Amino acid sequence: METITTDDEREFIRASQIRGRFQRRSSIPVEVFGPSEEEEAAVVWTIYPKSEEQIKKLKEACKDLLPFRGLEDDLLLQIFSAMFEKKVLPQECVVQQGEDGDHFFVIEHGVFDIMMGQNNQQNRIGQYKNSGTFGELALMYSYPRPATIIAVTEGSLWGLDRKTFRTITVTFQLEKKKRLQMFIASVPFFKSLEATESAQILDVVEEKTYEPGACIFLKGEIADKFYIVESGEVKIVAEKPGSKEVGIVRHHKEEYFGESALINNNPRTVSAYAEGEVKCIVMDVQALERLLGPCMDILKRDMSNFEELIELLGPIIDTTV
The missing domain is CATH 2.60.120.10 (Jelly Rolls)
Incomplete structure (x- = not known):
C-alpha cells in the first residue's frame, strides 16, 4: 500500500473528513488563556542527547511541516534536543482517532499502519515504513486525532508535546529579543x-x-x-x-x-x-x-x-x- 504524504495539509484534510463524526466538538478550540511569556520561559525542559545523524534525520523530517517553517537553526536544535524516545511493540496503538492530541511524533524506525473509520470499524488507509511524521498540528492547538496509528513491528519514535514546544520557542524568542536589545544599545x-x-x-x-x-x-x-x-x-x-x-x-x-x-x-x-x-x-x-x-x-x-x-x-x- 502506498505511503501517505507527510505534509501538514494531510492532517487538515483528515480533520475535515471526521469533523462531523464527533458531536462533542464542533470546532477547533483556540487556547486563549495561559501563562505569560515570561512564566513559560521560566519552565525548564529535559534534554535527550542525540547523535548528529539523528539530529539530521529529525531536521529533514520536519523541514516542510507547518510548525517548523521559518524557525532558525539554533531554535530547531533546541527543539530536537528536547524530543524524547518512545519504544513501541507490535500492535501497540500510538494515537487513537478522535482523541485530543498534544504530542507530535517522528518515526525513527519501524512499520506503522494508518487506520481510519467510525463505529469501531477502521480500515487501513496507508502505512509508514521506517520514516514519516504525524501529529504536527498538535504542537499548535488541541484537536481530535484524524487517524489511528498502530505499530506493525517493534519500533522507535521521537516525541514532543505542545507545552515543551511552546516553552522552547517562547524562551528562544525572549532571549533573542534581549540579545538584540543589548547589541543595539x-x-x-x-x-x-x-x-x-x-x-x-x-x-x-x-x-x-x-x-x-x-x-x-x-x-x-x-x-x-x-x-x-x-x-x-x-x-x-x-x-x-x-x-x-x-x-x-x-x-x-x-x-x-x-x-x-x-x-x-x-x-x-x-x-x-x-x-x-x-x-x-x-x-x-x-x-x-x-x-x-x-x-x-x-x-x-x-x-x-x-x-x-x-x-x-x-x-x-x-x-x-
Missing part, C-alpha cells in the same frame, strides 16, 4: 533613543548568517543597511584614492559597520566580506526612518556623537562604509 549613535524607540527598532532588524568568504556588500552598491557584528569577523576592503593599494579594516563582535547608510544612501565606498562564518544584526535604514523619522534627526539629538560620525564619514578612509 552598544551602538553609540542610538544611545539618545527613548526606551520605546529602542524597542521599536527590533521590528526593523534581522539576524543574518554569512558563509566564509561571502560578500556582505560591494563597493558601488547603494548604502541602505547598517550592520552590527554578532559573531565572527568582517573584513572591510577599499582602494585608496590615487593608489592601487588595498586598505583592510576588520570588525569583530559588537562592532558595527555600514554607518554611512545612517547619513545618506550614496554608493558604498568599500566592500565587506565575511572572514569565516559571520552572524550580523542587519538594520534596514528606510524601514527605520519610516518608524522613527529621519536618522539625521535622531543623530542630532546628541551632537557629540553626530560630529563624531560626520568626522568619520567625511574623508575617504579605510573605515568609511
Whole structure:
C-alpha cells in the first residue's frame, strides 16, 4: 500500500473528513488563556542527547511541516534536543482517532499502519515504513486525532508535546529579543533613543548568517543597511584614492559597520566580506526612518556623537562604509 504524504495539509484534510463524526466538538478550540511569556520561559525542559545523524534525520523530517517553517537553526536544535524516545511493540496503538492530541511524533524506525473509520470499524488507509511524521498540528492547538496509528513491528519514535514546544520557542524568542536589545544599545549613535524607540527598532532588524568568504556588500552598491557584528569577523576592503593599494579594516563582535547608510544612501565606498562564518544584526535604514523619522534627526539629538560620525564619514578612509 502506498505511503501517505507527510505534509501538514494531510492532517487538515483528515480533520475535515471526521469533523462531523464527533458531536462533542464542533470546532477547533483556540487556547486563549495561559501563562505569560515570561512564566513559560521560566519552565525548564529535559534534554535527550542525540547523535548528529539523528539530529539530521529529525531536521529533514520536519523541514516542510507547518510548525517548523521559518524557525532558525539554533531554535530547531533546541527543539530536537528536547524530543524524547518512545519504544513501541507490535500492535501497540500510538494515537487513537478522535482523541485530543498534544504530542507530535517522528518515526525513527519501524512499520506503522494508518487506520481510519467510525463505529469501531477502521480500515487501513496507508502505512509508514521506517520514516514519516504525524501529529504536527498538535504542537499548535488541541484537536481530535484524524487517524489511528498502530505499530506493525517493534519500533522507535521521537516525541514532543505542545507545552515543551511552546516553552522552547517562547524562551528562544525572549532571549533573542534581549540579545538584540543589548547589541543595539552598544551602538553609540542610538544611545539618545527613548526606551520605546529602542524597542521599536527590533521590528526593523534581522539576524543574518554569512558563509566564509561571502560578500556582505560591494563597493558601488547603494548604502541602505547598517550592520552590527554578532559573531565572527568582517573584513572591510577599499582602494585608496590615487593608489592601487588595498586598505583592510576588520570588525569583530559588537562592532558595527555600514554607518554611512545612517547619513545618506550614496554608493558604498568599500566592500565587506565575511572572514569565516559571520552572524550580523542587519538594520534596514528606510524601514527605520519610516518608524522613527529621519536618522539625521535622531543623530542630532546628541551632537557629540553626530560630529563624531560626520568626522568619520567625511574623508575617504579605510573605515568609511
